[in-house]
Amino acid sequence: MSLNEELQVIAPSKLSVEKVSKRFRTSRHEEVHALDNVSLQVGEGDFVCLVGPSGCGKSTLLSIIAGLEKPDTGHVLSDGKPVTEPGRDRMVMFQESALFPWLDVMNNVLFGLKLKPGLKNSDRREVARFYIKLVGLEKFAHSNIHELSGGMKQRVALARALAPNPRVLLMDEPFAALDALTREQLYGDIQKIWEARKKTIVFVTHNVREAVCLGNRVILFSPHPGRIREEFSIDLPRPRDINSVELAGYSSEITRALKGYVNKEASE
Amino acid sequence: MRRFIISALFFALLVFAWHEIVTIKVAQKNGWSPVLAVQPQEVGVYLWGAVKDGTLWQASLVTMRRLVIGYIIGIVIGLPLGLLTARWKFCEDTIGVLALGLQTLPSVCWVPLALLWFGQSESAMLFVVIMGSLWSVVIATDNGVRNVPPIYARAARTMGSKRLHTWVKVILPASLPFIVSGMKQGWAFAWRSLMAAEIYVAILTGVGLGQLLQYGRDLNAMDQVIGIMFVIVVIGLLADKIMFSPWEKFMHRRWGTGRS
Numbered sequence: 001m002s003l004n005e006e007l008q009v010i011a012p013s014k015l016s017v018e019k020v021s022k023r024f025r026t027s028r029h030e031e032v033h034a035l036d037n038v039s040l041q042v043g044e045g046d047f048v049c050l051v052g053p054s055g056c057g058k059s060t061l062l063s064i065i066a067g068l069e070k071p072d073t074g075h076v077l078s079d080g081k082p083v084t085e086p087g088r089d090r091m092v093m094f095q096e097s098a099l100f101p102w103l104d105v106m107n108n109v110l111f112g113l114k115l116k117p118g119l120k121n122s123d124r125r126e127v128a129r130f131y132i133k134l135v136g137l138e139k140f141a142h143s144n145i146h147e148l149s150g151g152m153k154q155r156v157a158l159a160r161a162l163a164p165n166p167r168v169l170l171m172d173e174p175f176a177a178l179d180a181l182t183r184e185q186l187y188g189d190i191q192k193i194w195e196a197r198k199k200t201i202v203f204v205t206h207n208v209r210e211a212v213c214l215g216n217r218v219i220l221f222s223p224h225p226g227r228i229r230e231e232f233s234i235d236l237p238r239p240r241d242i243n244s245v246e247l248a249g250y251s252s253e254i255t256r257a258l259k260g261y262v263n264k265e266a267s268e
Numbered sequence: 269m270r271r272f273i274i275s276a277l278f279f280a281l282l283v284f285a286w287h288e289i290v291t292i293k294v295a296q297k298n299g300w301s302p303v304l305a306v307q308p309q310e311v312g313v314y315l316w317g318a319v320k321d322g323t324l325w326q327a328s329l330v331t332m333r334r335l336v337i338g339y340i341i342g343i344v345i346g347l348p349l350g351l352l353t354a355r356w357k358f359c360e361d362t363i364g365v366l367a368l369g370l371q372t373l374p375s376v377c378w379v380p381l382a383l384l385w386f387g388q389s390e391s392a393m394l395f396v397v398i399m400g401s402l403w404s405v406v407i408a409t410d411n412g413v414r415n416v417p418p419i420y421a422r423a424a425r426t427m428g429s430k431r432l433h434t435w436v437k438v439i440l441p442a443s444l445p446f447i448v449s450g451m452k453q454g455w456a457f458a459w460r461s462l463m464a465a466e467i468y469v470a471i472l473t474g475v476g477l478g479q480l481l482q483y484g485r486d487l488n489a490m491d492q493v494i495g496i497m498f499v500i501v502v503i504g505l506l507a508d509k510i511m512f513s514p515w516e517k518f519m520h521r522r523w524g525t526g527r528s
Contacts, residue, residue: 068422086426098423101523102441111437112427146524164427 003123006165007130012200013079013089013167015042015065020074022060033225034060040219040228047194047201049215051208053262057226058204062170065202066092088116090168091161095176097153099145105132105156106141112164131159134193151182162197171203184242187213191239212250213242220254222261229261283308306490314491324499330474338397339458343451346402350409367406375400375461379468390473393465400461401454408450412443445523448515459504
């Protein structure tokens with residue numbers, strides 16, 4: 001495959017989650033019903049945010065879409081094909097950057113590329129450089145991971161996830177550990193990159209404002225058992241500013257709904 | 269540079285004090301015996317002689333050969349065993365428990381057994397060195413692998429890394445800090461046990477540093493005893509610098525741990 005083909009914007013995937021259930025046991029032998037009969041359709045190039053309190057199964061669902069975990073019942077289809085294991089078409093970004101400290105920035109981004117067949121090594125480096133530049137870290141290509149700030153680490157993680165040119169990007173609370181200012185910058189960047197690279201994004205967060213700022217759709221989960229409760233479609237122009245009034249309106253509406261489900265559970 | 273000068277001055281002072289005290293004490297009536305209280309220059313003369321006639325090189329070579337071969341075998345066996353005990357419960361409950369038990373055994377305690385099994389031979393020396401280093405390498409590797417954050421393996425899997433690739437490219441480098449400190453400990457144990465073994469028993473196939481030390485005792489040659497002790501210290505320091513410093517520098521740079 002040539003370098004230009006590799007760097008092309010490719011068609012995003014359509015995901016469909018069909019009647020997925022998952023239970024697991026905690027270390028204290030309590031059974032947790034993480035997901036109960038969850039179905040969800042994500043169109044090509046859609047940006048979907050999964051929101052809910054902790055324990056509602058949103059991260060579990062992301063792991064299942066990624067192929068890192070298997071559902072007890074139901075299945076996930078990516079472009080009509082069942083997901084059985086992790087694949088380069090679906091890349092994941094985690095809350096902790098999960099970058100490898102024994103490699104520098106360049107080699108972290110190269111890690112997935114080296115596993116992608118059909119490329120020349122010089123092209124792999126070229127691709128890595130392209131994505132490091134895309135996230136604005138070209139000056140830090142040879143830095144060690146411990147020398148980077150939290151925000152820069154997540155940028156590297158983003159470059160690493162984008163590098164194999166996946167069709168889907170799965171993000172598991174990637175900005176939760178960052179300070180507010182850094183987060184706001186990254187909201188801008190991620191919207192720009194989503195528009196430029198045309199990925200289908202599933203984004204997990206417990207921050208409602210963040211979800212409204214980023215997603216075309218916000219899916220509300222409630223715990224015990226994990227279920228989808230409501231869906232909101234966010235009709236705001238991009239790029240969105242997290243501090244805008246319109247955005248605050250959506251976010252208070254969704255927060256109210258979320259509180260309703262949490263309180264209902266508490267009173268039951 | 270300043271720190272080097274301070275160190276150099278300290279040691280110069282130490283040698284000077286040694287020289288002065290010995291001179292005074294030997295001159296006194298009922299003072300120290302000049303046979304037992306040797307002068308630093310006598311040690312120097314012995315070392316120079318031993319270097320010139322080749323005994324020192326010969327002995328160091330014999331010792332280092334035993335040490336390096338035994339140590340490498342210890343690592344080559346220990347590393348995979350540590351990976352096995354970390355990966356499979358069955359290995360943990362068998363080899364893991366054995367390693368934990370045998371690691372508490374001071375390695376010099378292997379010497380009598382080695383002599384009974386292998387006689388006064390190179391094999392006995394190798395056996396002692398292997399037993400000295402093997403168990404700490406197993407335990408350090410096991411410990412290192414268990415301390416690798418599971419997220420590294422998950423992240424690697426999403427990028428298409430599988431089984432052997434994950435082990436070689438992710439788990440092993442991620443546990444490097446533990447493995448290197450375990451290898452250092454293994455080296456220290458091997459070095460100590462080999463010296464004990466060489467002092468304990470004369471091996472006919474080659475005279476090592478430990479044996480030179482013991483001959484010094486047999487001949488009442490204090491200059492030789494102290495001279496060889498000095499050489500043993502120097503080799504220990506050199507080994508640390510040559511074998512472990514590069515790894516530690518790499519880890520300080522990449523992980524950002526320890527001194528910068």
